[in-house]
Amino acid sequence: MRDSRREEALQPDALKGVKVVDFTWVIAGPTVTRLLAAHGATVVKVESSRRPDMFRAYVPMAEGVPGVNRCFTFDAYNSGKYSMTINVKTPQGLELANKLVRWADIVIESFAPGAMSAMGMSYEELKRTKSDIIMVSLSLLGQTGPDSSRAGFGTELQSFAGYTNLIHWPDREPSGTGLFYTDFIVPWYVICAIIAALEYRQHTGKGQWIDISQIEAGAELLAVPILDYMANSRIAAPSGNRCQCAAPHGAYRCQENDRWCAIAVFTNQEWQLFTNAIGDPAWAKEARFTTSLGRKQHEDELDKLIEAWTTNYPAEVIMSKIQAAGVAAGIVANGKDIHNDPQLKHRGHFKLLNHKEIGLHSYELPSWRLSKTPADIRMPSPCLGEHTHYVATEILGISDTEFIELMQAKVLE
Amino acid sequence: MGCIVKAETTSSPLGRYRVLDLTDVQGLMCGKILSELGADVIKIEKPGGDLSRNNGPFFHDKPHPQKSIHWFALNANKRSITLNIEYKDGQEIFKKLIKAADFIIESLSPGYLVNLGLDYSELSKTNPKIILTSITPFGQSGPYKDYKGCDIVYEALGGFMYCSGDPDRAPLRISVEQAYLQAGAQAAAATMIAHYYRLQTGEGQFIDISIHEAAVQAAQWSSFWWEGAKHLVHRAGNRAYRAGFSPRIIWPCKDGYFSWRIFVAQHGLRTKAMVDWMNSEGMGTKLKDIVWESLDFNQVSVEQFIAWEQEFSPFFLQHTKSELFEEAGKRGFILFPANDIKDIAENRHLQARGFWTQIEHPELGTSLTYPGATAIKSSELYYGPGLRAPLIGEHNEEVYVREMGFSKEEMACLTESGVI
Numbered sequence: 001m002r003d004s005r006r007e008e009a010l011q012p013d014a015l016k017g018v019k020v021v022d023f024t025w026v027i028a029g030p031t032v033t034r035l036l037a038a039h040g041a042t043v044v045k046v047e048s049s050r051r052p053d054m055f056r057a058y059v060p061m062a063e064g065v066p067g068v069n070r071c072f073t074f075d076a077y078n079s080g081k082y083s084m085t086i087n088v089k090t091p092q093g094l095e096l097a098n099k100l101v102r103w104a105d106i107v108i109e110s111f112a113p114g115a116m117s118a119m120g121m122s123y124e125e126l127k128r129t130k131s132d133i134i135m136v137s138l139s140l141l142g143q144t145g146p147d148s149s150r151a152g153f154g155t156e157l158q159s160f161a162g163y164t165n166l167i168h169w170p171d172r173e174p175s176g177t178g179l180f181y182t183d184f185i186v187p188w189y190v191i192c193a194i195i196a197a198l199e200y201r202q203h204t205g206k207g208q209w210i211d212i213s214q215i216e217a218g219a220e221l222l223a224v225p226i227l228d229y230m231a232n233s234r235i236a237a238p239s240g241n242r243c244q245c246a247a248p249h250g251a252y253r254c255q256e257n258d259r260w261c262a263i264a265v266f267t268n269q270e271w272q273l274f275t276n277a278i279g280d281p282a283w284a285k286e287a288r289f290t291t292s293l294g295r296k297q298h299e300d301e302l303d304k305l306i307e308a309w310t311t312n313y314p315a316e317v318i319m320s321k322i323q324a325a326g327v328a329a330g331i332v333a334n335g336k337d338i339h340n341d342p343q344l345k346h347r348g349h350f351k352l353l354n355h356k357e358i359g360l361h362s363y364e365l366p367s368w369r370l371s372k373t374p375a376d377i378r379m380p381s382p383c384l385g386e387h388t389h390y391v392a393t394e395i396l397g398i399s400d401t402e403f404i405e406l407m408q409a410k411v412l413e
Numbered sequence: 414m415g416c417i418v419k420a421e422t423t424s425s426p427l428g429r430y431r432v433l434d435l436t437d438v439q440g441l442m443c444g445k446i447l448s449e450l451g452a453d454v455i456k457i458e459k460p461g462g463d464l465s466r467n468n469g470p471f472f473h474d475k476p477h478p479q480k481s482i483h484w485f486a487l488n489a490n491k492r493s494i495t496l497n498i499e500y501k502d503g504q505e506i507f508k509k510l511i512k513a514a515d516f517i518i519e520s521l522s523p524g525y526l527v528n529l530g531l532d533y534s535e536l537s538k539t540n541p542k543i544i545l546t547s548i549t550p551f552g553q554s555g556p557y558k559d560y561k562g563c564d565i566v567y568e569a570l571g572g573f574m575y576c577s578g579d580p581d582r583a584p585l586r587i588s589v590e591q592a593y594l595q596a597g598a599q600a601a602a603a604t605m606i607a608h609y610y611r612l613q614t615g616e617g618q619f620i621d622i623s624i625h626e627a628a629v630q631a632a633q634w635s636s637f638w639w640e641g642a643k644h645l646v647h648r649a650g651n652r653a654y655r656a657g658f659s660p661r662i663i664w665p666c667k668d669g670y671f672s673w674r675i676f677v678a679q680h681g682l683r684t685k686a687m688v689d690w691m692n693s694e695g696m697g698t699k700l701k702d703i704v705w706e707s708l709d710f711n712q713v714s715v716e717q718f719i720a721w722e723q724e725f726s727p728f729f730l731q732h733t734k735s736e737l738f739e740e741a742g743k744r745g746f747i748l749f750p751a752n753d754i755k756d757i758a759e760n761r762h763l764q765a766r767g768f769w770t771q772i773e774h775p776e777l778g779t780s781l782t783y784p785g786a787t788a789i790k791s792s793e794l795y796y797g798p799g800l801r802a803p804l805i806g807e808h809n810e811e812v813y814v815r816e817m818g819f820s821k822e823e824m825a826c827l828t829e830s831g832v833i
Contacts, residue, residue: 014610031633039606054679059657060642072641076633123792142790147762151683152747155653155662159672160749162757164663166588167577174670174751175585176663177577178646178653184631185595186788189446191602193789193796195609196426196450200794202612208793216768216788219757221594223486223784228470229754230782231482236754239588241565244469251569251583258647260584262569323560330566332584334575335639335646338629341570346555347626361640367630368603369552369621371533373610 013040014373018198021046021097021104022081025053027154027183028214029110029138030077032190035366037080038375044100044391045081045382048088049413052384053078062358069357069383076381079353079363083382084391085413088119092411097121098129099396105201106194108136112151113143123209132207134197138190142213154180154214161218168238186217247295248274251332252307254315260332261310261318268292270327277325278309355380388412425451426794430515433457433507434491435498438465439624440520440548441487442597443604447516448490449787449796450601455510455812456491457498460831462805472777478805479776485802489772489783493803494812495833498529502832507531509817511539516604520548523558533619543617544607548600552623562624567592571628572635579650596627656710661722663751668733670751675721677713681706686744687725696728758782766790774801809833 018041022033030045030053037043047053055074062070084100087093098121101107107126109116116122116137123135140157141148158164164176193210201207219226225236241250243264251260265274268291275284283305288294295302310318315331322329331337338344339362347369350362358380366375392398392406406412428451434444435457448454456463466478473480497503508531511517517536519526526532526547533545547553550562568574568586578585600622607618629636635646652659660674676684684705691697700721729737734750741748750756763769770785781801789796813819813833827833 012610012614014606018609035602057679060638060644062641064642072637075641076637141762142766145762145765147742150742150747150749151745152749155655155674156672156747156749159663159670159751162752162754163587164670164672164751165753167585168588169579169582169585172579173651173665174663175577175579175648175650176653176672176751177573177585177587178649179573179576179632179634181573181587181631184633185598188598188602189788192446192450192605192787193791195605196794197791198609199612200424200426206793208791210792211790212788213766215763216766216784219763219768219784220788221591221598222589222754222757224470224483225589225754226758226784227482227486227781229758231472232470232474234470236589241583241586243565246563249565251565251574251585253583260569260574262565262574262586264563264565266563323557326561328561328563328566330562330570332569332574333572335572335635335637335644338572338636339639343551343555343557343623343625344629347552347623349626349629358641364630364633364636366603367599367623367626368606370603370607370610371619371621372616373607373618 012373014370015039015041018042018106019104020044020106020108021100023107023109023111023116024138025110026055027077027180028186029108031183031187032138032194033081033108034077034079035187035191035375036194038366038377039373042395043081044104044387044395045078045083046088046097046100047083047085047384049085049384050087056384067357072358074381075355075358076364078381079377080379081382082387082391083385084388085385087411087413088121090409090411092406092409094120096392096396096406096411100391101126101129101133103395104130104133105198106134106136108138108190110138113137113139113148127207130207132201132205134194134201134207134210136190136194136210136212138186138212140214142216143211154183157214158182158218161215162222163218166236166238169240170238174238182214182218185221186212186214189217189220242299245292247292247299248302248306250303252303252310252318254310254318255313256315259315261315261322262330262332263306263310263318263322264328265295271295273325274322274327277321277327278306281305281309351377353377353380356383356386385412424794426796427452431455431513432516432518433510433514435517435519435521436548436597437463437520438468438483438487439550439593440518440597440600441465442594443518443546443548443600444491444597445487445489446598446601446787447518447604451795452516454491455808456488456493456803457507458493458495458805460495460497460806460833462495466805485774485781486783488802490800491803492808492812493806494809495806497832498531500830500832502827502830504529504531506813506817506827506832508536508539511536511543514540514543516544516546516608518546518548518600518604523547523549523553537617541617542611542615544604544611544620545617546600546604546607546620546622548596548622548624550623551625553621557625562592564590564592567624567628570625571632573628573632576632576635576646576648578648580648584648591631592624592628595631596622596624599627599630658710658715658718660718664726664729666729666732666734666737671729671734671737671748672751673737673746673748675705675718675725676747677705677708677710679706680747681708683746686746687748690740690744691725691728694728697724700724770797772799772801776804806833
């Protein structure tokens with residue numbers, strides 16, 4: 001679908017002309033700027049070879065060979081951006097960074113609170129450099145408050161935000177997720193705030209400083225259990241894979257090793273459709289399973305009986321059979337399955353691009369499809385400092401002579 | 414103090430815009446965010462009230478369509494009118510509403526609005542500036558277009574579950590619904606991107622949101638591990654796969670659980686800070702002389718790593734979550750308690766930042782404390798909820814009579830015929 005759209009040639013970019021100086025690193029901030037770039041914003045990622053984005057030194061490396069431009073993790077979150085290396089700890093480096101600020105509409109950073117000030121780039125200082133600059137500070141706990149200076153990553157923060165306790169079998173210790181859940185909540189709020197700030201500037205000529213924290217964004221997606229606590233003093237209890245108003249409701253083991261299919265039956269009508277789909281076994285007609293409350297009450301036995309059926313088939317077959325009957329089901333997808341998912345293929349979720357060092361491989365597009373201004377990925381992730389010369393000379397208008405002087409003074413490292 | 418927001422900040426980002434919200438539980442979050450951005454969000458309910466009002470939990474656990482906590486949380490700040498868009502009269506009213514609207518968000522089945530002649534190509538004839546955001550289980554087209562979805566199915570297909578839970582049991586989801594909220598929040602971001610384009614060009618457009626793909630976007634990690642290293646990132650319980658190894662990340666302490674891990678190399682000094690604390694209390698002497706910052710993950714055997722972890726465990730069991738968190742602040746190691754909902758509601762930091770908002774519920778004779786401000790704080794703009802979620806059709810008169818000019822007689826007729 002996307003590919004045919006692309007053939008229609010030169011659809012406009014929603015964020016064409018929006019200029020972003022990007023000091024973010026790791027996941028949350030780079031996800032924001034990656035998505036802005038996918039809609040046509042010009043994003044210059046400012047890095048330093050002394051302290052590059054930590055994901056440049058992470059795994060997996062292409063072919064297992066180490067190199068700052070070879071990490072798939074960095075690559076996944078940084079497509080479509082330019083990379084410029086600047087040592088902002090030198091006076092000339094700071095001046096160069098300020099040149100970028102004068103060029104930019106938006107400066108975005110995800111350092112620990114106070115780090116930008118220490119570099120001489122606090123909001124007040126940026127404002128003196130460019131009066132209508134929009135500064136976005138993205139952090140774990142926000143710019144103010146008693147614990148704002150705490151260091152950390154989404155890995156730990158998602159526990160503080162309440163999610164680890166809710167990924168939890170009731171009879172065991174919390175197991176949590178191996179992913180980075182709050183890193184993937186905060187970007188949506190940041191994008192809303194950025195567009196709002198651009199519009200405000202368009203109307204008033206004023207910039208602003210935006211403070212967004214992962215802890216608060218995380219709490220927004222727990223608004224229902226939080227309000228339940230405020231109103232009813234109920235503390236949401238971990239329920240494994242179960243759901244108060246559905247049975248069966250879980251991930252069921254399928255034929256091959258570690259293959260699973262999620263199945264959820266909410267209503268009696270769905271139960272009828274589900275039992276038809278699994279061949280109307282005699283047990284399904286037992287009185288204890290014919291009502292919603294009965295199924296909830298005998299859920300342990302129900303789960304065993306269903307799993308005795310699901311283990312006979314591959315997960316994909318279970319999903320198709322149950323979905324064909326009109327009941328919700330889906331395989332528990334691993335990394336390989338996501339690449340093979342027919343629906344994601346149809347929506348053009350992946351795009352192949354050739355990265356200088358990693359080679360030809362796929363990049364993930366945003367989840368949304370805009371009819372007139374579709375997202376696209378024009379460039380793979382940048383090599384470290386790949387665009388230093390381009391940004392300095394083409395964007396900032398620095399002469400080649402001056403560029404060489406800056407290089408010799410070790411400012412561009 | 415407590416936030417960067419100036420006292421006089423009152424201007425709302427979307428204060429001049431109107432949203433028509435036709436969504437059910439699948440998309441309520443999108444309108445919630447747009448309302449907190451200041452838009453006038455009109456929730457269009459079925460006559461008699463939306464089915465999503467039946468979603469629990471309920472205020473004081475009394476099931477009632479006007480007392481759904483779920484509804485309160487996702488509809489604060491919206492107005493409500495009732496309208497049946499399946500009736501011809503309803504469609505005409507809807508088209509009138511569209512003329513004065515800037516956004517429409519809906520979560521009806523793919524093709525539903527086409528059948529009513531209310532799809533984007535029709536609506537854009539009435540109002541070319543309109544942005545129509547559609548939130549559906551798997552998107553508007555494709556092999557899964559008519560598939561059924563629900564939270565656990567999206568979390569499964571999206572890749573989250575395979576990486577969550579204990580290795581000896583089934584993959585795990587988050588115990589409270591997330592996929593619809595993820596889709597709604599991502600839809601709000603996409604809608605704002607389209608809004609920026611409209612500001613520059615005057616043109617609206619159609620946005621196709623797939624809840625499934627939103628779940629994929631919220632779990633972006635395992636796909637590139639497969640492509641890049643043919644490695645299937647797998648659930649590992651209280652451990653998590655990091656840099657080729659799975660360090661322990663969730664630990665028990667005296668009164669609960671917390672997150673912490675052994676760092677080496679770049680962050681090795683943070684491990685030393687923990688060891689220094691242990692040493693000061695006469696524990697962890699075996700760890701005393703390890704130079705964490707000079708170690709490389711790849712040079713340490715798994716057995717060695719696990720042996721170190723076992724040296725930390727007994728120390729943690731002697732301390733509470735809050736002792737551990739306080740010491741982390743003083744000594745600069747990375748540690749966060751595993752909070753439950755009560756811990757979050759009472760968290761000192763969120764309180765100091767003014768995160769909570771009191772909203773009056775006159776019908777309940779009380780006010781409730783809401784998470785506020787869409788998590789955004791701005792030096793110029795005001796973000797946040799102000800009014801409780803609307804009652805069924807609470808703003809019918811305001812919208813139909815005062816704003817659209819229907820007469821009392823016409824209202825009576827429309828009500829009797831089931832249109833509103």
